[in-house]
Amino acid sequence: MTATPHNLSFNLGVCPTQVRQTPRRLAGGVALLAGLAATPAPAADARVPYVPTPQGVVERMLEIARVGPGDFLADLGSGDGRIVITAAKKYGARGFGVDLDPERIKDSNDNARRAGVADKVTFYQRNLFDTDLGAATVITLYLLPRVNLDLRPRLLDLRPGTRLVSHDFDMGDWRADTHVNMPAEDKYAGAGGSSDIYFWVVPAKVAGVWQWELQLSGKPLAYELKLDQSYQRISGSVSVGGRPVKLQEARLRGGEISFGFTADVNGSPVKHQFTGKVAGDVVAGSARLSGARLERQHEWSARRTGQPAAAGPGAGWSSSAAAH
Numbered sequence: 001m002t003a004t005p006h007n008l009s010f011n012l013g014v015c016p017t018q019v020r021q022t023p024r025r026l027a028g029g030v031a032l033l034a035g036l037a038a039t040p041a042p043a044a045d046a047r048v049p050y051v052p053t054p055q056g057v058v059e060r061m062l063e064i065a066r067v068g069p070g071d072f073l074a075d076l077g078s079g080d081g082r083i084v085i086t087a088a089k090k091y092g093a094r095g096f097g098v099d100l101d102p103e104r105i106k107d108s109n110d111n112a113r114r115a116g117v118a119d120k121v122t123f124y125q126r127n128l129f130d131t132d133l134g135a136a137t138v139i140t141l142y143l144l145p146r147v148n149l150d151l152r153p154r155l156l157d158l159r160p161g162t163r164l165v166s167h168d169f170d171m172g173d174w175r176a177d178t179h180v181n182m183p184a185e186d187k188y189a190g191a192g193g194s195s196d197i198y199f200w201v202v203p204a205k206v207a208g209v210w211q212w213e214l215q216l217s218g219k220p221l222a223y224e225l226k227l228d229q230s231y232q233r234i235s236g237s238v239s240v241g242g243r244p245v246k247l248q249e250a251r252l253r254g255g256e257i258s259f260g261f262t263a264d265v266n267g268s269p270v271k272h273q274f275t276g277k278v279a280g281d282v283v284a285g286s287a288r289l290s291g292a293r294l295e296r297q298h299e300w301s302a303r304r305t306g307q308p309a310a311a312g313p314g315a316g317w318s319s320s321a322a323a324h
């Protein structure tokens with residue numbers, strides 16, 4: 001992978017006046033990033049070099065995350081600021097970037113002023129591991145696999161629904177909700193290549209036992225749902241009036257949960273579909289019941305009454321769910 005200095009600005013796909021960088025440094029960073037990505041060193045030892053995300057990839061990342069005017073975006077290791085600046089200029093978001101390198105911060109502030117978005121974005125010279133991410137609705141990353149893995153516990157503890165987009169590197173066994181590979185001719189300072197984009201929505205922690213009642217034909221019917229969770233994947237079992245039924249179509253996206261099952265009510269099968277929003281140990285939403293003798297929609301809420309058993313193999317993040 002070699003940089004081609006004479007056409008560097010063109011190949012970066014951004015306005016040449018927007019970005020100042022040193023070709024030799026950039027080429028060195030490219031080789032270093034490729035080498036470090038293959039090294040199983042702990043993140044604390046890894047120096048993530050400066051390699052900019054090609055502009056076309058920046059825009060695709062922001063589209064996949066559906067960034068809009070209501071968003072507050074944080075780019076961890078923000079380089080010349082292009083992701084935050086594009087989010088503000090093209091998609092109307094606000095946001096901030098953090099980078100260890102003071103030169104990158106200076107470039108970012110200059111670039112934000114030139115792009116006319118200095119009032120919407122801020123750049124801090126700061127270690128990303130010391131950065132409060134609580135206000136972000138979208139977080140972008142172009143770091144290294146080990147750094148992503150070291151950040152992962154913090155990312156999983158963010159508000160459910162927070163969107164994460166990573167250029168080129170995944171999060172180990174936390175599978176992405178969306179993975180896109182795209183050509184990026186201007187990548188690596190014009191050397192060309194392709195880019196992977198990984199997208200996740202931080203899931204609510206829902207493992208455990210949930211209980212509720214519905215009033216059917218004037219009588220209460222007791223429901224119990226036991227959920228296992230591995231990141232955004234959920235499975236489990238359900239009982240209605242003390243009788244087990246098969247849980248179907250259980251889905252979780254951020255704090256939005258949905259599932260269904262068919263259970264006998266007064267001697268005839270009734271399809272149940274639940275959708276709700278999780279807030280701590282309470283979920284609230286609606287229940288739709290449909291059968292030969294019953295067709296109705298209920299307001300529905302359930303409460304978590306028991307925590308999950310100890311994490312089993314492949315449970316991944318279930319152990320932190322247990323502390324919820």
Ligand SMILES: C[S@@+](CC[C@H](N)C(=O)[O-])C[C@H]1O[C@@H](n2cnc3c(N)ncnc32)[C@H](O)[C@@H]1O
Binds near residue numbers: 052
């Ligand atoms: C691969 S570049 C990505 C730049 C930008 N996000 C982009 O996609 O164009 C990684 C950046 O992270 C910065 N960086 C590395 N380790 C960091 C840390 N611990 N805290 C803050 N910034 C860091 C580097 O200085 C570099 O500018």
